[in-house]
Every structure is written in structure tokens, then in C-alpha cells.
Amino acid sequence: MRASAWSVALTGIDGVPVEVEAAKGGGIPRTMLVGLPDKALNEAKERVRAAVKACDLPWPPQLVTFNLSPASLPKTGSHFDVAIAAAGMAAERAFPASRLRDVVLIGELSLDGRVRRVPGVLPAVLAAAKAGFTRVVVPYEQEAEAALVPGIQATGVDRLDEVVAFLKGKPLPQRAPRSAADEAPDASAYRPDLAEVVGHEEGRFVLEVAAAGRHHLYLYGAPGAGKSMLASRLPSILPELDDAEAVEVSAIHSLAGIPLDGLIRQPPFADPHHSVTPAALVGGGSAQFKPGAISLAHNGVLFLDECPEFGPKLDALRTPLECGWITINRARYSARIPAGFQLILAANPCPCGYHAVAGAQCRCDPLRVRRYQDRVSGPILDRIDIRHQLTSVNRVLLDIGLPAPESSAVVRERVLEARDRQRARLRGTPWTTNGEIAGSYLRKELTPATDLRLLNEALLRGSISARGVDKVLRVAWTLADLGGHDRISERDIRSALLLRQGAARELAS
Template identity: 40%
Template sequence: MSFSTVVSAATEGLAVEFVHVEADVSNGLPVFHMVGYLASEVKEAGERVRTAIKNSGFDFPAKRTVINLSPATMRKRGASFDLPIAVAVLTALGELSGSRIQNTLIIGEMGLDGSVRKVPGILPIVAEAKEREVRRCIVPEENKAEAALVSEMQVIGVKDLKETIEFLKSGSKPQKVQQTGSVQERETEESFPDFGDLCGQKNVRRAAEIAVAGGHNLLLIGPPGSGKTMTAGCIAGILPPMSTEESMEVTKIYSVMGMVNEKQPLIRKRPFRNVHHTATRAALIGGGMIPRPGEISLAHQGVLFLDELPEFKKGVLEVLRQPLEQHCIRITRNYGTYTFPADFMLVAAMNPCPCGCYPNLERCTCTPAQIQAYLGKISQPFLDRIDLCVEAGRVDYENLTEQKKGEASAEIRMRVCRVRNLQKERYEGKKIRRNTQLEGELLKKYCALGTKEEAMMRQAFERFSLTARSYHRILRVARTIADLDGREKISEEHLSEALGYRMVDKKYWGR
């Protein structure tokens, strides 16, 4: 047999594209020619594959070898095509029967000695292979546990080219891979600050609980040392566990980025991404010449924390407006559009002025112009997308020396999980999971107001010049507060508290 085809795959953003590796070996000038719209690292595979085949003990006669990676319209990047190219060449040389590679996806990078090395993006590739009814996948040994997260798929982990060919020849059933994504899997312990150690700040603690319970965006304003950053760390400790579906969504993103743990690949804890204020727009939303997910996608189903919010460039903050509404980011290039998920909870912290002491005029050393310029870095459209804005006051000496601890994170997390489960049952069969996702008819249905509540909201809307977006966000927050209170209907008390979290930004921005 002088011609063979091996199925492989590559990731384009988070999407998976199947690639057919075709090999033709015939008499002629001894060349190794590769075509198919290849990046430089793929073109270099020719030298790696030829050397690896020889060093693995196989004969490579001096013949004309042509490799085509189709479809030709798709740019091929990375070193993950090394192993399928080698298998295709050896099949074309008659080392393997073509029937042995049918309905099999092969992927992996190779060293010059024939060893197979791990590659990123294995989980989404194997998941897509299952959707296309591929029967088995041959992957690097180091990627085996990650690939095994996809149920009902035969996963074969190989260490080198020789082992790959021996398996394809014998067809012997490999040792069963333990499903590392099982419920009994031991989670890696992580240490987060505890709300019990947060001195004072009862209002901040309450706002954080509401925010996590409904998945709302939270802004903390206060002087330096008031516990804003610690509060964000405490929030990471009260996040509810992810469902299996959510875990797979997050793990696929981290797989493409090459950030999964080899031994425990399934990510079970919600991400908490703390982004430094020097981050660029591309680092935050993703992009580059080869579009890759950014921090907002790495925070999918978790928390994106922006400390020292006004220190971020205004243009960087403004690009968050669309993802905060649509829960995804679309990056357009000349050769296509890439969509990355970005369903995250935004937590931000900031000082009220450059010195951090405003509105305490006795301590504040900033001029009115400096304060206005500092606060002016946060636009009204961005503030409209914040559900709760809470002030963290200066911590008193009595609070610091108080022996009695506050409520622990474990107790708060129990209430959060109860409310999240309530929302899950309420929205079962719908395309939403949390109160913050309520829109349209669902918002009217589950945030219906009585006569008194309607009058209260009308008065607040006119008095505080609320926008339609901020009005709806107040209703969603009130829905979460009612859930925490165990109430079916939203009352004036719930609306009053929700409105209170909108008044802090009015105090500082006055608009």
C-alpha cells in the first residue's frame, strides 16, 4: 500500500477541526514534501518524523514521500500532527494494514528518539471525536488521564512510536484507564481567607454573600487596609461546587491553554482569577495573532477579581462591557470569528481617591480635580453593569482587637449552596442557572412586584435617574435577597436593600 489516511484534529480557538493526514510513498526522487497550508512548526515535522521513524527501528527507504493535511483552507499549527504523520507514513510503507487505523483518531508530538510528548487541547478534541462517533483515540501517555474524562471512549495512551505501532498491529485491548473525573476523586486542598477573620465590615460580608448567591457583579470601595482584597479572597472560599457539566466546560478551556493538572485533570473548584492592573486588552479578553482565551474566559463559571480598579487603563475596562452582558467574547479576524465563553462573576475593588481617604476631608490630601479624574476612569456604562456597590469603611481598633470571630465562610457557603440549588430547581429546563441571567419574560415572571413594590420602584427610578439596565439589575438582586430570606415573592424590604447597593456609586460619582 503506497497511500494511507490517518484522522487527527486541531483546535481553532476553542473549536475543534478534524484534519485528515494523507501520506503517499512512491518511487522517485527521495524527498519528504508536506502541503496543506502549514505553519512553520508543522513544516518542521518532516525532519522530526523521518528521524523518529529511523530511531524507532523502522526502515525508511529513499522514496518520494508526500504528506497532505486537509482541509487545505485551514491553517495547521503546532506539533500535534507528528504522530499521525508517522503512522500514515508507516502505513503507506506497508508496516501497517489500513484497516488497523480506521475509526481511530491519533494525536501527539514526537521527539527525535520517537518518544511521544503531550499536547494541549486534548479534552475538547476527544469530546468532539465522541460526537463524530470515532471509536478510539490514541493520545500521548501524559494526556491519557485528561482524555479519559470523556466517557464511552476507548483511550490509548502511548509513550513512543514503537508502542503505537505495536498496539495497532496487535489490536490488543489496553489496560483500562481510570476515570479520573469520578465523583470520588480527591480534590486538591486550597487555602482561602475565612470570613471569620474579617474584622468588622458586616455590610461587606452581607453584600458578598448576596453577590455569590445570585452570581452578581460586586464593587468594593474603601480606604486602604479596610479589607477589600481580603474580602475577594474570602469570596473564593464560599463559591458553590460546580456541576459535572460546568467542570467539563472549564476544563476544556484550561486544556486548550495547556493548564490542566496531568494527574487530576478535571477542574472541580470554580476559577478565581486575580488580574494585575497592568494587563492589556488582549490578556483580558483574549486574542493575538492566533486567538487564544483571555482571563475572562479562564474565569468562566468563577470569579474575575480586578484590584485597584481605576489603575486599569480605561480602554481595558471598557472591553468588559460586552462580555458582562452576553457572557461570551467574540474575536473577529480576517480569517474567521472566534467565540470564547465568559460567564463569570466580576469582583472589583478600589480606593475612593488617589490617597484613599476621601470623603474624609480631614485626612484626604487630594484636590477635587484629582478625585474627579480618578473616579472618572470608571464610566457610567461600566457602573451600570455592577449589581452591588458596597462601601468598606475604615476598621476601628475595637474591631481589630475583638476576640469574638465573625461568621465563618463554611456557614455562609452552606446558605449560598442552598440558594444556588433553589435557583437550579426553579430554572430547570430553561437555559439559565442563576438569578443574574434572568431576562425578558423570565425576569417579569420571577421578579414580579406587588402594588406597593411597584410604587417604590417607580419612585426610585425617577428620583435616582436609573437606567433600564440598572433597574433590571436591582430586580435581580432583590430576587436573590428574597431567596436568601426564604421568600417566594419580592417585598419592599428586599427592594430597599437592593436599592441601597446602588446608592454607593451615586455617592461617589453623583450621576
Template identity: 50%
Template sequence: MTTARTWSVALNGAVGHLVEVEADLSNQTPEFRIIGLPDKSLGEAVQRVHNACQNSGLDLPRRRLTVNLSPASLPKHGSAFDLAIAIASLATGGTLNQRAVRRTVHLGELGLDGRIRPVPGVLPAVFAAVRAGFTQVVVPRGNEPEARLVPGVEVRSAASLAEVAVWHGAAVDVDDVEPVLLPAPVSRREDEHDLADVIGQDEAVEALIAAAAGGHHLLLSGPPGAGKSMLAARMPGILPLLDERKALEVASIRSLSGESVTSLDRRPPLEAPHHTASTVALIGGGSRSARPGAVARAHRGVLFLDEAAEFSRVALDALRQPLESGVVDVHRSGFTARFPARFQLLLATNPCPCGNFGVRNAECTCPPSAVRRYAARISGPLRDRVDIDLGLTRVAASKAISDARARVTTAFARERVQAAQERAAHRWRGTPWQKNAEVPGPVLRRAPFHVEKTERMILDRALERGALTLRGYDRVLRVAWTMADLAGRGRPGEEEIGRALHLRRGVAA
């Protein structure tokens, strides 16, 4: 009886787990079986591996071959185990160097002709291999660029199974084959829109800067043409560039989504799903394996929901948990997947179905009950998690047609945001938090960060008369700290608290 083993990676959400692929050969009726909680696509690997070996000039042993994926209790999904299964199976016949095979992690799907096809999630899989102490991984040629983004590991890319087998000592000819590559990366938006193009919405621009500086969630409400989408498109541009660790997190999510990752993009992502998106499209999921939804793809960036009141109420309320925890858990029968989801939520909505409610010189055709129902589409608990709730009006024609540009450019706003974030990071050093929006309310309400009673009097009055919940009270405090950081002050005073309270629309002092 001969046994050989190698390694691969099972992905559970954005987390990779090392899987030992163990092949055992016994003198019984020829059979090829895979055990260890494989899904349907893994069960089909038997035929893919058999045909790939045969068409590559590599002979599998003609005896009973059992491949075990350990730990057996861990669910395994997808076809990325094909290459590891083939290498372990071939090694049982003594044609491969078993020591080299044991030291290497193999990732890749096999075609029937022996070519190795790219698979999603190679970046987090290679990260998992490095964390487990492996120094060599074999990946498909199409996944080579993203695998090389991980430091501290030797990446070997292959176009065919025969090529990998030769590396491990097999005596077989390697034909020149055309590698299977991923489609060219989708070109992400360029920072071509400048904040200076926004005319006549100075208060909204300042609210956008405050949201970016403190990591606050923002709701913009106003009629069509008020500039809500225009402001949202400029939000990522005023955010500071991501550091390497955060950029790798974003790239890992893109890899799990099946996108081609060739380099680190330091720009914060912007996700803007259509209002017809389902709950699964927003949160993530899938019947066989969990795929990241819009909230995960917006990690370290901005999730923009235009026409927010048109989204399904169930889908909107599903955002409440990731907004609080910064992660999203996808529960399915047999497994649970966790994805990071620390994003800034930017909502834009009209005041009513026709969009003209409260607009001067415009006729609203909606009955009062329709206006109330439309506003209630964004539930109270979700609104309570929004730090800044700002109403917009249309820009006067005299301003819209003028040649004047706003004084605040994207570059200047980014500098202000960067400086404010550095002040906050310095203040919260030694804690788990970096931005004001992340700090728990009880911390802000006790020494040494509490605001003097005389300066927070207007805030206390709003809480006493029920205009604010305690969660809303804490969110006003967080925004006030951000206002102080933008102004270069050591702590918020009455002016900062008043401005923060004003930015929660409908709350008066």
C-alpha cells in the same frame, strides 16, 4: 499509488474539530510535503516526523509523500498533528494495519528521538473525538490522566512513536524510553480562609453572599485596609461545588492553557490578574494560535480585579462583551476563536490615587480633578453592568483587636447560597437560565414575574429621575429576586427592592 488516512483534532478556541490526516505516496522524486492550511509549526513537522521515524527504526517510503489535512479551509495550529502525520505516512508503505489506523485519533508532538511529547488541549480534543463517534484515541503519556477524564472512549497512552507503530502492526523493537511528562500540577488555593475571619463588615459579607447566590457582579470601593481583598479571597469558598459537566469545562480551559490536569477539581476557579495585565492577557489571544485569557480561565468561577482603577481603561472596557454574552471571541487574521467566559466579576478599588478620600481622620493629598479622573477609570457602561456597588470603610480599632469572630462562617454561607440557588433553579426550570443574574430584564418586568407597582414604587422613582438606567433597573430587580431567595420568600417585596437599591451605591430611594 498508495493512500492511508488517520485522524487528529484541530482546536478552535475551546471547540475541537476532527481533521482527516491523509497521506499519499506516488512514484516521483522523493519529497515530503504537508498541505491543508498548516501554520509554521505544522510546516516544521516534516523534519520532526522524518527524524523521529529514522531514530525509531521506522523507514518512511523513499518516494514523494504528500500529507493533506482535511478540511483544507480549517486553520490548523500547533504540533499536536505530528503523531497522526507520522502514522499516516508510515501506513502508506503497508507496514501498518490501515484499518486500525483509520479507526483511531492520534494526538501528540514528536521529538527528534521518537519520544511523544505532551500537548495542550488534549481534554477538549478527546471530547471532540467522542462527539464525532470515535472510540479509541492515542495520546502522549504525559496527557493520559486528563484524557481519561472523558467517558466513553478507550485511551491508549504512549511514550514513543515505535510503541504506537507496534500497536498498529509494525515489526520493530520498542526500547524503554523515559516518557516526557508535564510539570506537576500547580497547587490551587485551599479553602483555608474562613468568612468568619472578616470582622466588622457585616453589610459587605451579606453583599458577598447575595452576589454568590445570584451570580451577580460586585464592586467594592474603599480605602486600603478596609478588607476588600480579604473578602474577595473568600468568595470562591462560599460558592457551591461544580457539578461534573462544569468541572470538565473548567478542566478543558486549564488544559488549553497548558496546565497539567490530573483530576477534576470541583472548586470554582479564582483568577486574579495583576493590574498591569494587558487586554490580551485578560481577554485572550496570540499571534499564531489563540490562548485563553483570564476571563476564560475564570469560567464558572470568579475574576477578581484588585486595584481595578489601575487597569488599562481599554482592558476594562473589553470585559463588557463577555459579561453580557458569557463567551469571548478572539479575532485574528485568518481565524476566530471562541472561549466560554461565564464568570462573576469582582472589582476592588480605592476612592482616589492616595486612597484617603472621604476617610475620617486621614488626609487626602489628591486634587478634586484627580479624584474624578480616578473614579472615571472604571467607565460608566462597565459600572452599569455591575449589580452590587458597595462602599466600605475601615473597621474600628475596637472591633479589629477584639477576639470576637463574625457569626457567618464559610460553611454556613455556602449552605445559604446553595439553598438560594436551588430556589432560583426551580423557578427558572424549563428556561435557559439557572441564576437570577442570567435572566433578561424584560422577563422580570412582565407577568408572571413582575413585581407589584406599589412594591416597586421606589425603584420606579429612581428610574424616572435618572438615578438608574433601564439596564440598572433590571439589575436591581435581579438582586431583589436573589434577596427573596435568601430570605425564603416567593417573590421580592418592598424590603428586598429597597435593600437591592441600597446595594447600588449612590442610588437613593
């Protein structure tokens, strides 16, 4: 007797349906698993047999061979357990094998028959839906996550015997609704707001420009000047994710094992510590792929505080900064995963933090200062659109005479208006924001009649690179959008050049 069930193999956020074939044969009673399983998957033989026995369900008493097809595709993870168990029991006629034809089974089994949650349910269900499946069985804890995919009937199960009952067409046990105490705490109950930022008018301005055009930003200044405070508030003035962006971001977070109760609508914010490993920063793994911080920041913000401490790891950001993807190549797999983030770098001027700071005494010699600043490579800095030096607030924070700062909601309205202008101007192109526009299109289609003498002079002086010219033009268009203009002016270009060179305070002059 032969039977087969369906599951999904994941490579990054891309999935391929896998047919789990079971065939009984003669010989010593044992279980064989073929089809390039990794170690965790190969150990499913013991987990499945123990789970089936714990639930008092039938299992072939002789040799049973499982083939994971396509056999040439490496399979990783423990989420194949339920499909392997179902195929084995169908081969033993525990239920009609035809019940497995149009359902995808995902979940890990414990030794007592419980079905445990697994990472990557959302991308796996998306792949199943793309392949034409309409029904999936997942761990009960992740039923809501699977149901996020349109056109999918998701069934959550707690135990293996519930899987058998479902496949026999029997009703599943009624579960009490979750109480408020069972729900995860609302992470959005408190969100940093720009209304909490006292002073730093220039810093608030460059943050608004960065949000409006999706530009990369470099903040530098003395410790305590407010770099992290400003960076953490950028997501609060960004537009919510649309449906396609929300699904993509949620799939990446699901692959990382982060619980989901709904689609992620707020732009994500990732701030890894400088001690992060290269694999944790860009993604990877020796056997099973796991997204890195740059992918968890996709369609959101990646904040690298004390960026000189990251050292050579920063150079791994060059490719994703340009193309919005990261490709991980390993001996067993090659994964391509989205990494279209908005980068914010923050740095002190020197190791002690007080080089060239008025009223402070720097303890670093010039060579040490130079070595510290050189840790951030030129190619990375050249990919930054806006640079801004933060100075310390020169009035007491509790001074009641200070005017009330604008809230994030007010600033966000201006950002949304600027984004609408960009979307209308770029209709019919692959881009939606100024920060994404290709340089060739920017120069030939958007600014053919613009006076670029300022940029030519800066290029001749060597103060900006050829890439820097495109960066300045992108920021100039964002300034025009914030100002409600249909064309960029010489003033927009001059202001963008100052922002590129880290001289925001000169804009008023």
C-alpha cells in the same frame, strides 16, 4: 501506497476531526505538507523525520505528500505530529493502514522520538467522541485527562515506537505507578475562608448576596481595608460545578495548557494584574487561539484589583458581561469561547488611596481624583449589580472579645438554599440564577403585580438607568431567596436599591 490517520483541529474549544492523508510519489526524497498548516505545524516535517529515524522505524525514501483534510480549514499547533508520523509509516507498510481507521492520534514529537504533552487534549478528545471515535492515543502524561471523556478508551504513550506497537496490537511496556512525590501539589490544601475575615459584617453580607444570586460586585475603599481579602473568599461560598460546567471549565483550562488530573469542580478564580495585555485578558493570538483571563474565569470569579488602572481594557468586558461569550475574529480564524464569569471590581477612591477617608490625609487634587475615578467607564459600572464601600476595621484584629466569624461552610449552606429556590423558580427557562435572568422575563413573568414605585421614582430622578432597574429587581429576588420568601417585597426592593447605590450600611435603619 496511500494511508491516512486522524487528529483534531481546534478553534477555541470547538474541534473538527482532521484526516491526515499520506501519499508516496517519485522525485527527490522530501516531505510536503498541504492543507493550510501554520508555521509550527509546517515544521512538523523535520520533527517527524528525525523522530522516526531516532526510533529506527521505516519511512518512505521518496517524495511523501501529506494532506490535512478538510483542506480549507486552517490548522494550528504541533499536536498533529503523531498522526503525521503514523500516516507516513503506514504508507511504508510499517503496520496495516486499517489500524488507523478508528483511532485519533494527538501529540507532539521530539527529535529523539519522545511524545510530548500538548495543550487542548480534553477539548480535542471531546470533539473526537462527538464525531464517533472511541479510541485515542495521547501523551502518557495526559492519559488521565483524555480518559475524563465518557466512552473513550485512552492510551498514553511515551515514545513513537510505543505508538507503532499499539497500532500493531502489541502490549505496551508496563510503567511503575506514580509516587506521591511525582504528583502535583494539592492546590486545594489551603483555601481562603470567611472565618479569617474579622469585622466587615456589611462586606460579608454583600459577598453572600453576590454569591447567592451570581451578581457582579464593586468594592471600593482605602488601601488595606480588605477588598482583596473579601474577593478572594467568594469562591469558597459558591456551589461546586455540576458535570456539564466542570467539563466546559476543564476544556478551557486544557486549551490554555494547564495540566489536569481530573475535572475542575471548584469555581475558578482569575485575578490578572492591571498590566495584562488586551489579548491576555479577553483571549486571542495572531495564529493560534489561547483563552484569556475572562474565559479562565468561566463559571467562576474574575477579580480585577485596582480596576481604574486597567483603563480602556475594561470596556472589552461589556459583551461577555451581557451574553457570557467572547468572539475573537482574526484573519485566519474566528473563535467563540465561553466567558460567563462573575465580576468583582476593586478600587481605591483616588491614586493615593485616602480621598474622603476619615483620619487620613489625601495628597491628590480634585482634578486628579476625578480623572482617576473616570477611568472606570459608566457603561461598565452600570453593569455592576452591587456596590459597596469598605471602611477600615476599627478594632484590633487580635481582640479576643470579638465574636468568632462564620466560616465559609456555614455561609455556603445559605447560598445553596437560595440557589435551590432560584433553580426551582426558573425551571423550564435558560437560566438558573437571578443574575442571569433576562429583563423582559423578570418584569413580565416574575414581578407583574409588584409595587415598583420606588424604582420609578429612582428612574425619574436619574439615580438609576433602565438597565439598573433590572439589576435592582434581580438583587431583590436574591434577598427574598435568602430570606426564604416566595415573592419580593417593598423591603427587598428598597434594600436592593441601597445595595445598587453602595449604601449597604443603611440597610439596618
